[in-house]
Amino acid sequence: MVEGDPTRLGPFAIVRRLGEGGQGLVFLGEGPSGEQVAVKLLHTRLTADAEARARFLHEVALAQRVARFCTAPVLYADLAGNQPYIVSEYVPGKSLRELVEEEGPRRGAALDRLAISTATALAAIHRAGITHRDFKPANVLMGPEGPVVIDFGVAKALDSPQTTGTGTTMGTPSFLAPELMSTGVATGASDVFAWGVTMVFAATGRPAFGADSIPQVMHRILTSPPDLGELSGPLRDLIKVCLAKEPALRPSAEAIVAHLTGGPPIDLSPVEPEKPRARGRVVAAALAVAALAVTAGTVAVIRPFDRPAQTPVAAPPAAQPQVSPQRRPSATRSARVEPAPTRSTVVPVKQPIPSEPPASPSPSPSPSPSPSPSPSPTLKPDPVPNPRKPRGLCGAGFTIADTHGWNGKATTYLMINASNGRACVVTLSTYVMPGKVRMGAILQVQGGAITRDWRRHMTHAGPVKQPASGACLIWGGGYGQQTWKSAWSHCGAEGY
Structure with missing residues (x-):
């Protein structure tokens, strides 16, 4: 930490500074449940006037509509105080x-x-x-x-x-x-x-x-x-x-x-x-x-190839403006998806961002309750099998020593590397979860610290690793609202 850095922003404890970019300072933070997050403390000058705040809220409302499979979703935003900040998922x-x-x-x-x-x-x-x-x-x-x-x-x-x-x-x-x-x-x-x-x-x-x-x-x-x-x-x-x-x-x-x-x-x-x-x-x-x-002395333009640290994406507010529908282009050189002009009212800030964007209003009224199922206006895509593998996450040399299943929805793996005595725990969902599901992985070595990863993930939690040669282990994880951990096990040569 650098002198003057905050130790807490709202409900998030600040662990350490990750770096500084043209828009503000970036910190590694910890949420109320111990999850790691990236916290960007914006320069006050960037949100110092009402027009800038309105523009920011409009843009982050649109950002909430972006599919999250290749982007870091925003979890929280507070732009009302004199320390405006946004919080996103931390990407290690x-x-x-x-x-x-x-x-x-x-x-x-x-x-x-x-x-x-x-x-x-x-x-x-x-x-x-x-x-x-x-x-x-x-x-x-x-x-x-x-x-x-x-x-x-x-x-x-x-x-x-x-x-x-x-x-x-x-x-x-x-x-x-x-x-x-x-x-x-x-x-x-x-x-x-x-x-x-x-x-x-x-x-x-x-x-x-x-x-x-x-x-x-x-x-x-x-x-x-x-x-x-x-x-x-x-x-x-x-x-x-x-x-x-x-x-x-x-x-x-x-x-x-x-x-x-x-x-x-x-x-x-x-x-x-x-x-x-x-x-x-x-x-x-x-x-x-x-x-x-x-x-x-124009900011940013006078830095030919600046090196900002890891920063989270822009924060969407709780409410969203409507976005004009986009025409799907054909795959030619001239085809291009251009951002459509939109109008939006300023939405409130300093509130948790919902984990899922609210559904867009339907032009037709909701169907009345019926004993027979109503046809869905859209078809859900088939679930995509999780391409991640426990060995690919823990690394070469690791083999499966034990597992714990989560009713077919996920599996927690204990992996052991016999050559160096290291242990690794990872929880993998059975399918890729577009909306993300809370998953966890935990590992404790006798006489050592506890390492864990508890966050919302699309495919897996972890890996968490520790040297464990000759020691007993407690390992476990979680999926959704369920959690589990073992007693002391795999001691000494067992499982190595």
Whole structure:
């Protein structure tokens, strides 16, 4: 902890600081039930006026509609006091930026999986009527369940493109689309451009237009082709199209997902160059913005490749505005899901966020009670089997020593690694739970501490691990409202 950091925000105890970004401080927190959360303490200046608060509440209401399979859901928000903060699910794991810097670029199937998962998250964000505005490697967390996109909606909510003034946050320059430098208006196409630069960074270890001085980076983005480095294969051609200077020439995120997963292909023919006169005007305007940023000290734009710490996504309030229905595009280069304009009343804050978004009102009246079942207006999708495996979570060398079932809905596994004497406990649901279910895993070694993981999960809780050679164990877990733990067992050589 740093001197001056809070020790508690509302019902959340602050454990330690995770870092600081352009929007505020980020802490690891602990909820009333001991669950780990990410707490973002927003800069007061970002919510200092009524218009900014109204804009923020509108955006976070939309953010609640985003499917949560590739994003970190918001759990709580308090913007009413002089310490505005939002709380999201804590995603353990490094950011894509940290992972690439420490382990090197992604290759082969790992890069393909990253491209599909992040494009899927971006498509879900756009489908909810939101533009991300700050998509970059630092905002992709490599969690145990796969990549998770964070901070969607926060950048736009706290800095509407229609709002100007000193200290305006425009995002990280290396990932800015050309149109943001001239008009400042972000669209889904701007996010697709940032996704393309992020994939180049993941594959090569550097952004497609460099990360040196701001004027040079901006000039390359506006006038030069991207440096795709060692990126090869079909993904190279796709990303080249995503980095087109003209927004209309870029595919939508939804079209990218379809293209990468065997759906309708995107036209990857060479992109038509811009007209020289039009480009000249754009370059002049953008470089003027860059010069102003350097001299006036504009926040965020003057940091070519900033390194924010892990941050949660924007917080949805308890009530939601209505979102205009979106037209589903075809998978072509020109297809794009654009956030629809919406109107919303300001909703109250400083209240828990419901774990599930309230159902949208139906245009037809509710059916009267009937002894025969009423037909459902929508069909529930078939349950998806959980792809996670206990050994894959605990690691190589672990084998199953014991299990505890939860009526076919989940299983808690005790895993032992005979080579190093470590024990691992993990609870896996039988199916992927889109709405998330409270699950837990607990492990105690005789003479040692208790480690646990109790949160709402889609696929699993844990793993929790401890050295356990020659000692007795207490292990267990939970699913839904049920909990269980063993007596002292698996002592000494038993189970090793």
